[in-house]
Amino acid sequence: MTREMGAALRRIQLGSALSAFGLGFTVPYLYVYVAQVRDLGAGTAGVVLAVFAMAALAVLPFTGRAIDRRGPLPVLIVAAGAAAVGACALGVSDGVTSAVLSAAVLGAGTAVMQPALATMLVWCSSAATRTRAFAMQFFLQNLGLGIGGLVGGQLVDVDRPSSFTLLFLIEAAMFVVLGVVAATVRMPRAPSLAGTVPADGAAPKAGLRVLLSHRAMVQLCVLGFVIFFACYGQFESGLAAYGTEAAGIDPSTLGVALAANTAVIVVAQFVVLRLVERRSRSRVIAWVGLIWAFAWIVAGYAGLGHGSQTMATAAMISTYALFGLGEAMLSPTVAPLVADLAPESMVGQYNSAFALVKQLALAVGPAVGGPMGASLHGPYIVTFVLFSLGISVLALRLGRHLSPVQDKPSLAAAPSRVVAVSVPGNEPVTAPTVVH
Incomplete structure (x- = not known):
């Protein structure tokens, strides 16, 4: 891994951890917030949770092509901005319509961030370092979610809607931080995935x-x-x-x-x-x-x-x-x-x-x-x-x-050899592959 790749990877991991920290503030309390704090009822709370999940199903089929056409960085920044808007809106929602629409925007934004971040990790790692990079991301995200949930639990008060609004504003701020951190990342052209980075305007094959x-x-x-x-x-x-x-x-x-x-x-x-x-x-x-x-x-x-x-x-x-x-x-x-x-x-x-x-x-x-x-x-x-x-x-x-x-x-660290390559539409075929 080059120094440039390492620096980019550290920034991506930091932004990912902070966004998980923000999610930890609100996800455990979303049902209570809608049903009890805003007094919209259990039925509305269920709809909000369902919309939050279903929004991901609506946007993910289009996300991959956008990432491969434009690159993961602009897609991540747009998604983080949308998630921040959704979090802010949900924090001040006091009606059924506004709560459902806000949850849809928040759910769509957070869903798009997942493959965008994963693709950035791929670009900033090699075959030999990718395993550790994804393990580190998982570790930091769980740590962020856990700490966010613990801190959020100390701030919430079901008798004070403003305490929940504060949680959603903190969550929105973390998404903004993710977007800002991502904007400072200089995406490298990883040697092991040189062809992954599309030329400007080039469509995927x-x-x-x-x-x-x-x-x-x-x-x-x-x-x-x-x-x-x-x-x-x-x-x-x-x-x-x-x-x-x-x-x-x-x-x-x-x-x-x-x-x-x-x-x-x-x-x-x-x-x-x-x-x-x-x-x-x-x-x-x-x-x-x-x-x-x-x-x-x-x-x-x-x-x-x-x-x-x-x-x-x-x-x-x-x-x-x-x-x-x-x-x-x-x-x-x-x-x-x-x-x-x-x-x-x-x-x-x-x-x-x-x-x-x-x-x-x-x-x-x-x-x-x-x-x-x-x-x-x-x-x-x-x-x-x-x-x-x-x-x-x-x-x-x-x-x-x-x-x-x-x-x-780990075989990637072995001397060059002929290995089987799994390709779309075929069984693994034997082909000369240089393993560095």
Whole structure:
């Protein structure tokens, strides 16, 4: 990595962490703000949360092409500006229409920022450093979200709407800071991705058809859907409902469980990174499936094991902690793999496609898991144990369609050799590839 690439990467990571810090101020309290503080009711709060998520599904299909045509930097700045406007507007909204429209703008802005930031990380890293770059981003974002949530919790007062307005203004300020920091970044032309940076006005070589013909990418998207559906899509819906209904834990304990999840990620991230960065990505993901299957079994004991309340509470907190361990293993594997699979002119489109799959899973996950977790306790646990084992199976199948360097990036440091290359529309083919 050149000095220029390193400087740009540090600025991007800083801006990403600050924006996560801003999100942490408001995301945990959005439902309470709309339903109770603004007295718009639970129904409106549900609509606002749904619109916040659905806005991402509306904009992400167009985001990738914009990134590949214009570059990730201007797209990120526009998205940060939109998110700042949405946050400010939501902070002063006192009616249904204004709250819904503000949530739509905020949701669209934050959704577009994800693939734009991911593409900037790709441009500012090499194949050898990309794993660590994405792990650092995940670590800083979780740290920012956790600290933001803790600080925000000390400022909010449901009897003072102005305290929530302050939170949204702080969130908007963090998005503005992200835009300003991004504007100061001098995007380098990374040698390993020289063709990724499009010439002025040049259109990408291909679009959705090429992506859908790329078997490895399609399999990774399917795998990603199952990952986000079986984990992130259950945190604040099905698993929370199961914990309170079946395990009988106090709702406040869910906050402790989420804190344990974040703590494991923050503490374990770089220890885990040393263990996984020289190992096969597909096998690391397969191990995550096994860890999460065990986590669901522990959750099953909490609600169905007829143990003491103390044991049930400890089991639920352990479940969230085990999910955090799996998340720490995924951060240096899945996101860099998306970038390594992308053709040079389609990095933005691949990142946006994967972000869209994530949003779909986060929309479907609560809709399926919420009712099951609340009432079908046994089937709920069995279903998600099976989904977790499915992650392992899908990961091992994906590994067969990856080139050796895509599956194990540490091989990039080996002497030049002939390796298999995964290309859209084909199985991996043997071709002379110079590995530096």
